[in-house]
């Protein structure tokens with residue numbers, strides 16, 4: 288048998304999924320980060336990685352051909368020449384990079400995706416300014432890079448999804464000149480296409496975990512791209528809307544679209560581009576007014592064929608980036624009808640309008656015309672909302688084939704080996 292293992296390190300936990308050559312799931316394992324506390328975060332990740340692989344039945348483990356790992360975008364760490372972490376990892380949402388924004392603006396081109404306090408490059412410059420980058424032999428790695436290193440033993444290798452917010456140019460497949468001139472360039476990882484086999488697992492890991500010696504470790508990706516890959520969307524014009532706490536759109540396009548004002552940028556996906564944006568509206572606002580049970584019951588009572596004329600902009604607090612760029616945009620949740628079902632109808636309708644405006648904006652900026660939308664996240668199961676969205680967006684809305692990022696990463700580990708096995 289030929290099996291492929293995808294491992295997802297998300298924000299609240301980690302998950303592993305093994306698929307076979309027909310993409311059927313053969314094994315799954317989960318690890319919650321709830322119990323992780325203390326100071327050795329990288330050590331906790333290592334434990335999570337080995338625990339996940341250890342949960343996979345031995346008869347499956349020994350048939351695994353390839354492994355890929357996804358991590359949260361812009362979660363980074365500094366390691367020595369042997370790959371040992373030199374300080375605590377810096378998490379995706381850590382804003383300490385604010386202190387180096389002036390330096391960042393002086394080196395990066397205007398409107399570049401690295402110009403954010405949480406970008407990987409901002410974190411690198413912060414480490415450098417705080418004199419933690421002391422040797423040319425150090426490595427600056429993303430979470431996924433480091434976890435893969437634990438399996439293949441070669442520090443200093445990344446992929447162009449994780450490396451986008453480090454400044455890597457996925458079009459020219461190189462670090463741009465303005466980065467090449469930085470003294471820190473020597474510690475930046477070599478960048479491969481996601482899914483590229485890097486090396487076989489080390490003998491030590493093979494023996495420890497029961498994997499075969501020739502099992503390959505492949506370049507990884509980020510958690511949100513892995514979730515897109517899992518959805519089943521794969522042609523230009525196909526999109527995935529994530530209806531989680533926030534509303535996130537991703538549209539597969541022939542063309543690359545970038546507009547930092549709206550937080551829009553594109554990841555390379557083979558010869559295509561995955562373009563997208565994230566709005567602050569979404570399920571978190573619904574949860575402010577309704578329990579999940581109420582959402583389900585009240586949704587069944589409303590008629591999705593009829594348009595609600597209530598025109599809200601549901602936000603938890605002022606400020607929006609996409610599809611309206613206004614850091615002071617005030618939430619609009621008035622007038623509030625007496626009947627809860629009407630209020631919910633207005634909220635679902637308004638979020639669907641914002642989704643529609645989002646896809647319209649991506650297309651106005653040059654993305655390929657939208658043809659289908661797959662849906663992921665907690666709101667995907669709401670059939671009434673799906674019907675409202677289909678009416679607003681005028682394209683077929685399909686459930687995602689799979690929603691687990693680990694599944695998308697398992698597909699990635701298989702993608703370049705299909706012809707070889």
Ligand code: ADP
Nearest residue numbers: 531532570571573574579582583664665666669
């Ligand atoms: P995240 O991972 O972003 O926190 P999830 O994908 O787990 O979010 O989705 C959680 C969200 O889904 C909640 O904010 C909740 O309001 C929303 N949700 C849950 N059930 C429903 C439902 N039946 N209809 C619409 N939204 C729902």
